[in-house]
Amino acid sequence: MPPTAAPAAQSIWATVPKLHVPNTPGQTSDAYTMGNLEEASKKKAQLVDENGEAASLANQQLQYNREALQALPNAEVGPMSEWLTTNRQRLIELGVPSSVIPSSGTVTPTLALNKYLLNAALQGARQIYGSRMTQNEVKLQTEEMSPSAHMTADAIRSLVQQNDVLAQYSVQRNAYLQRYLNAGGDPQQFEAWYNSRRPITEFAAMQSLTPQQRATALQRFSQHPDSRGEFQAKLGWDPVNWQ
DSSP: OOOOOOOOOOOGGGGOOBOOOOSSTTTOOOHHHHHHHHHHHHHHHHHHHHHHHHHHHHHHHHHHHHHHHHHGGGSOOSTTHHHHHHHHHHHHHTTOOGGGSTTGGGHHHHHHHHHHHHHHHHHHHHHHHOSSOOHHHHHHHHHTSSOOTTSOHHHHHHHHHHHHHHHHHHHHHHHHHHHHHHTTBOGGGHHHHHHHHSOHHHHHHHTTSOHHHHHHHHHHHHHOGGGHHHHHHHHSSOGGGGO
């Protein structure tokens, strides 16, 4: 007998846990069903609000990160950045010709870099702590957990790229929440379902490829669906979950 072909993997959308809604929800006497629907309605509103706000903050953070990277090549960075920039700015304000101030052209880009990195850090802090942040939380996020001009250029680029991945994940999660709800998904199970089917570790692995490389990889997988295990081992993400 010829070997049996492996069953095709289920599409991610075929695995959505559905919310059971009776045909006459307003007339049912099933207390459990009515209570479950009420809790699901509350959870849906919460998810839409929280994920929508997180996506909005993430989009702002992505914009600040882009502007920071544009300012970075001409900025003064490293442990002495603040001291050098402050004193160069003072000399300029005193009327000293820019031509005799070493690296005077870095002042404006460095100030811009600091502004963009600080604003990006604040958006990240709002995603973590909410709008009512304490001073300690703001200080922790802006001075210790985020890229700053006190770091080397390579460190700033690396941390900005990592922040971009987290922000992009928030934006995509919000988009897929809407698709999940439109598919009749149970709001109370969304977080567990999404985290298991679209883990951030896989999303981060995907971001190491260019959009064209990702599209090419998925196209090859669609032509060879039996290569799923090899695909995952090589690239670090499950093509079925990200099609």
